[in-house]
Amino acid sequence: xxxxxxxxxxxxxxxxxxxxxxxxxxxxxxxxxxxxxxxxxxxxxxxxxxxxxxxxxxxxxxxxxxxxxxxxxxxxxxxxxxxxxxxxxxxxxxxxxxxxxxxxxxxxxxxxxxxxxxxxxxxxxxxxxxxxxxxxxxxxxxxxxxxxxxxxxxxxxxxxxxxxxxxxxxxxxxxxxxxxxxxxxxxxxxxxxxxx
Amino acid sequence: xxxxxxxxxxxxxxxxxxxxxxxxxxxxxxxxxxxxxxxxxxxxxxxxxxxxxxxxxxxxxxxxxxxxxxxxxxxxxxxxxxxxxxxxxxxxxxxxxxxxxxxxxxxxxxxxxxxxxxxxxxxxxxxxxxxxxxxxxxxxxxxxxxxxxxxxxxxxxxxxxxxxxxxxxxxxxxxxxxxxxxxxxxxxxxxxxxxxxxxxxxxxxxxxxxxxxxxxxxxxxxxxxxxxxxxxxxxxxxxxxxxxxxxxxxxxxxxxxxxxxxxxxxxxxxxxxxxxxxxxxxxxxxxxxxxxxxxxxxxxxxxxxxxxxxxxxxxxxxxxxxxxxxxxxxxxxxxxxxxxxxxxxxxxxxxxxxxxxxxxxxxxxxxxxxxxxxxxxxxxxxxxxxxxxxxxxxxxxxxxxxxxxxxxxxxxxxxxxxxxxxxxxxxxxxxxxxxxxxxxxxxxxxxxxxxxxxxxxxxxxxxxxxxxxxxxxxxxxxxxxxxxxxxxxxxxxxxxxxxxxxxxxxxxxxxxxxxxxxxxxxxxxxxxxxxxxxxxxxxxxxx
Numbered sequence: 001x002x003x004x005x006x007x008x009x010x011x012x013x014x015x016x017x018x019x020x021x022x023x024x025x026x027x028x029x030x031x032x033x034x035x036x037x038x039x040x041x042x043x044x045x046x047x048x049x050x051x052x053x054x055x056x057x058x059x060x061x062x063x064x065x066x067x068x069x070x071x072x073x074x075x076x077x078x079x080x081x082x083x084x085x086x087x088x089x090x091x092x093x094x095x096x097x098x099x100x101x102x103x104x105x106x107x108x109x110x111x112x113x114x115x116x117x118x119x120x121x122x123x124x125x126x127x128x129x130x131x132x133x134x135x136x137x138x139x140x141x142x143x144x145x146x147x148x149x150x151x152x153x154x155x156x157x158x159x160x161x162x163x164x165x166x167x168x169x170x171x172x173x174x175x176x177x178x179x180x181x182x183x184x185x186x187x188x189x190x191x192x193x194x195x196x
Numbered sequence: 197x198x199x200x201x202x203x204x205x206x207x208x209x210x211x212x213x214x215x216x217x218x219x220x221x222x223x224x225x226x227x228x229x230x231x232x233x234x235x236x237x238x239x240x241x242x243x244x245x246x247x248x249x250x251x252x253x254x255x256x257x258x259x260x261x262x263x264x265x266x267x268x269x270x271x272x273x274x275x276x277x278x279x280x281x282x283x284x285x286x287x288x289x290x291x292x293x294x295x296x297x298x299x300x301x302x303x304x305x306x307x308x309x310x311x312x313x314x315x316x317x318x319x320x321x322x323x324x325x326x327x328x329x330x331x332x333x334x335x336x337x338x339x340x341x342x343x344x345x346x347x348x349x350x351x352x353x354x355x356x357x358x359x360x361x362x363x364x365x366x367x368x369x370x371x372x373x374x375x376x377x378x379x380x381x382x383x384x385x386x387x388x389x390x391x392x393x394x395x396x397x398x399x400x401x402x403x404x405x406x407x408x409x410x411x412x413x414x415x416x417x418x419x420x421x422x423x424x425x426x427x428x429x430x431x432x433x434x435x436x437x438x439x440x441x442x443x444x445x446x447x448x449x450x451x452x453x454x455x456x457x458x459x460x461x462x463x464x465x466x467x468x469x470x471x472x473x474x475x476x477x478x479x480x481x482x483x484x485x486x487x488x489x490x491x492x493x494x495x496x497x498x499x500x501x502x503x504x505x506x507x508x509x510x511x512x513x514x515x516x517x518x519x520x521x522x523x524x525x526x527x528x529x530x531x532x533x534x535x536x537x538x539x540x541x542x543x544x545x546x547x548x549x550x551x552x553x554x555x556x557x558x559x560x561x562x563x564x565x566x567x568x569x570x571x572x573x574x575x576x577x578x579x580x581x582x583x584x585x586x587x588x589x590x591x592x593x594x595x596x597x598x599x600x601x602x603x604x605x606x607x608x609x610x611x612x613x614x615x616x617x618x619x620x621x622x623x624x625x626x627x628x629x630x631x632x633x634x635x636x637x638x639x640x641x642x643x644x645x646x647x648x649x650x651x652x653x654x655x656x657x658x659x660x661x662x663x664x665x666x667x668x669x670x671x672x673x674x675x676x677x678x679x680x681x682x683x684x685x686x687x688x689x690x691x692x693x694x695x696x697x698x699x700x701x702x703x704x705x706x707x708x709x710x711x712x713x714x715x716x717x718x719x720x721x722x723x724x725x726x727x728x729x730x731x732x733x734x735x736x737x738x739x
Binding site: 038042043044045053054055125126127128142143145166167168170171172173174175176 | 286288289290292294570597626627630631633634637638640641648649650651652653655656657658659660662
């Protein structure tokens with residue numbers, strides 16, 4: 001009797017200590033769901049979802065404060081991924097936040113119109129604009145996410161969005177003409193009228 | 197050190213059509229009127245241009261400067277004036293242009309001071325110096341991959357203890373005969389180039405792999421090797437089958453080693469170089485000439501007199517075709533490269549670059565494969581039988597068509613050597629290899645996109661961190677300032693308080709003084725009054 005109680009007590013103590021140790025030493029830091037959601041977002045940091053950046057949006061989805069269809073740059077594929085992570089049904093993109101476009105764009109400053117006010121530099125969420133007060137500014141094209149956040153603050157409207165140019169490095173061999181791309185001509189024989 | 201041969205998997209027997217161009221002796225080409233030289237003729241990015249419009253350039257003068265990484269030198273192939281700096285069409289499947297220069301040729305072939313110092317006794321010269329020389333001469337792999345030779349030899353030498361150096365003389369592609377002609381005419385120079393490699397890499401053995409359809413070249417090479425009495429070099433004749441000239445397949449045939457996925461051949465102690473590369477090494481080291489020209493085969497039923505030319509880099513295709521007698525009425529397709537792996541070109545207004553081994557002009561009916569008459573895949577499995585890297589082309593085809601990038605990776609798309617055997621044997625005329633090159637490009641795009649996404653995330657997070665840090669710094673400064681102000685105030689107050697005490701005593705003394713003065717004044721007044729009263733008394737007394 002006493003041996004049994006002591007044994008069980010000992011076991012309880014042992015597992016208790018084990019669990020306590022695990023709780024401290026194997027604690028998962030941060031929120032893995034938010035990290036996953038953040039990884040699925042396109043990182044344009046455009047704020048069209050009404051949150052100041054992709055991570056804040058991911059956090060809002062995790063808290064249940066935002067829908068998964070508020071990201072126009074990501075489009076359908078991002079909604080699909082977010083739905084998979086959250087375990088919910090996919091829903092179409094909410095048009096209130098903007099439209100999805102497949103052609104990636106970059107901001108370009110028309111340099112002879114720039115007055116050097118630094119307002120766009122402050123607006124850029126990824127620090128992709130170079131310049132100083134009363135000096136001409138320029139966009140680092142490789143780092144621009146095409147979020148358009150620099151357009152509204154510009155007092156002289158000298159920033160334009162241009163599609164990324166194709167070149168040899170970016171070019172990809174197109175798919176060969178597949179069966180479905182070959183036009184099929186259906187020929188019908190003229191009606192034969194008997195008796196003529 | 198055995199010369200035992202192994203059998204590679206798959207491959208196809210394709211009609212060679214080599215007799216077309218190999219019968220005629222190598223011809224020298226008249227200088228063209230102008231050359232177009234793109235800055236990027238190798239793997240990686242183009243170098244920084246050193247010349248401007250109107251500059252006079254000498255033969256062998258470097259046109260570009262190396263950037264930090266991934267760019268290699270390009271030289272002026274002959275002397276002349278820079279006519280234009282800008283974008284030119286280049287031999288590329290996309291039909292896009294690339295930065296380069298055009299040189300108006302003056303016909304003098306003037307080297308100026310740009311010939312590099314010949315290193316005839318390279319055996320005594322330090323490897324690092326030789327490597328610099330190869331780099332400065334802009335030598336790249338001329339087999340087709342245009343990988344910088346200095347980098348390849350450098351990484352092989354770094355690895356140490358190289359077992360086998362393979363010289364690729366197989367030339368398995370139909371129609372191409374430029375390596376064959378080179379071996380027949382310049383075998384001694386090639387062997388000297390190989391000796392440069394032997395000196396730098398000191399491998400246990402050096403195997404020259406050559407297909408048995410080139411008897412004259414085999415004889416020439418064997419003779420050149422025998423003259424040297426060099427025991428490590430061996431000429432090994434292999435059966436003719438396409439694609440035995442692929443580096444991985446040749447390695448397998450000569451050594452039995454299969455290079456595992458993701459491994460580099462030098463990690464297994466094997467390095468493979470093309471014969472033409474060995475020849476350009478000879479020119480770079482022994483003669484001090486940068487890579488300015490290469491042998492090009494101009495052939496196919498679409499040209500009148502197919503033959504091989506020693507061509508200056510930058511020579512337009514049109515000039516080459518003219519030298520070969522012009523187009524015949526069968527000319528319908530222009531390919532750069534061989535029948536199996538050549539790329540269709542959009543125009544002939546493009547220059548010969550370091551990668552150009554063959555200009556192939558064909559009628560539509562002579563193409564090895566095309567997708568024009570494609571029928572549905574019947575899963576017959578013929579492509580599996582011929583695939584040299586033992587992939588499953590029919591599975592890859594379905595997944596590539598569905599753009600299922602995860603699955604194509606699982607089916608080892610990266611190991612596809614794009615040899616075109618699958619397309620060649622497909623009874624349904626499906627251009628399988630085009631699907632695979634497309635899927636490879638899509639994977640690359642996906643990877644670049646992911647890199648950009650990661651970069652944007654990093655920059656956004658850093659910006660947040662920066663703003664936070666600046667705010668904290670400002671707050672800390674403000675707090676410090678405030679504390680300093682308060683301290684100053686407190687000090688002032690303390691001082692005031694002290695001063696107040698002092699002033700209290702001072703006023704006391706002042707008041708005392710005033711009091712004393714008043715007292716004195718009063719005393720004086722009193723005394724005066726007394727005097728006057730006394731005097732009035734006396735006056736009244738006098739009255």
